[in-house]
Structures are given as C-alpha cells and as structure tokens.
Amino acid sequence: MxxxxxxxxxxxxxxxxxxxxxxxxxxxxxxxxxxxxxxxxxxxxxxYVLHVDLSPVRELVSLQRRCSNNLNQVAIQANTYGGIYPNDIKTLQKDYADLWGPLSDLLKKLSEIVAL
Known part of the structure; x- marks a missing residue:
C-alpha cells in the first residue's frame, strides 16, 4: 500500500x-x-425489507371484474333493447360502492408504508 x-x-x-x-x-x-x-x-x-400481503388486492380485482361484468351486461341491455332498468343501475351503484371502500382502505395502508 x-x-x-x-x-x-x-x-x-x-x-x-x-x-x-x-x-x-x-x-x-x-x-x-x-x-x-x-x-x-x-x-x-x-x-429495508417489505413483506406485502396482497390478499386485499386480489379481493379488489375480483370486485372489479364483477363490476365490469355487470356494466357490460347493462350496456348490452341498453344497446339491444334501448332501455335500462332502475334496479340494474342500483346494482351497479352498490357494486362500485363496495369496490371503492376497500380500495380507499388499501390506498391508506399503502401510503402509510410509503411514509416509512
């Protein structure tokens, strides 16, 4: 040296x-x-090491698929028969409300992780 x-x-x-x-x-x-x-x-x-539990994301993906399927069914109904039933709209609104609650919780948890 x-x-x-x-x-x-x-x-x-x-x-x-x-x-x-x-x-x-x-x-x-x-x-x-x-x-x-x-x-x-x-x-x-x-x-640092992060261990992320993705089970809430899987649940959200499942809810998202159901909402998309319902929306497609309503679009087919509207395009084929020219009308949409009020119950179909209420079902879509409920599905989207069910989706946004868990999504909001997940985003809060992710923002806490990022803040570390």
Whole structure:
C-alpha cells in the first residue's frame, strides 16, 4: 500500500449462494449500481425489507371484474333493447360502492408504508 489510511478499514465478509448472487446482481442493475461494495453498504445501512400481503388486492380485482361484468351486461341491455332498468343501475351503484371502500382502505395502508 502507499501509506494512505483507508476510509473504511473494517472488512465484512458475507457468504451467498449462486442464486442469491445472481439476484443481488439483478437488483444492482435495476438500481443502476455497478459497484457491489457500494450497493451492499447502501442496502445494509439504508435499505429495508417489505413483506406485502396482497390478499386485499386480489379481493379488489375480483370486485372489479364483477363490476365490469355487470356494466357490460347493462350496456348490452341498453344497446339491444334501448332501455335500462332502475334496479340494474342500483346494482351497479352498490357494486362500485363496495369496490371503492376497500380500495380507499388499501390506498391508506399503502401510503402509510410509503411514509416509512
């Protein structure tokens, strides 16, 4: 060495599998980082792990499909017979209200996660 003191004199060693190394390199590429030491240091100091339960999203997707199906049925009714029954409109309104309540709750939870 040329006598300079290192800024980071402590060496850390971590063992990973080939699959883990490939995943680390993939995430480095996604982040636009080429230096593995810099990436590992940044993740160890500032990174965090999120575990997201997507079951509410699945429920919302199911509700969304039902609403879309009902809307298509009403459109077919209107185009074929020229009219829409008030009960059909009420059903659509209820379905959309059922969809927006959970969606609003999910968005609140996601905004709390982002605020971390």
């Amino acid at each position: 040329d006598g300079k003191k290192r800024r980071r004199p402590i060496h850390l060693h971590v063992m990973v599998s080939e699959e883990e190394q490939a995943l680390i390199r993939e995430r480095m590429a996604e982040a636009g980082v080429r230096n593995m030491g810099a990436y590992m240091r940044k993740m160890a100091l500032n990174g």
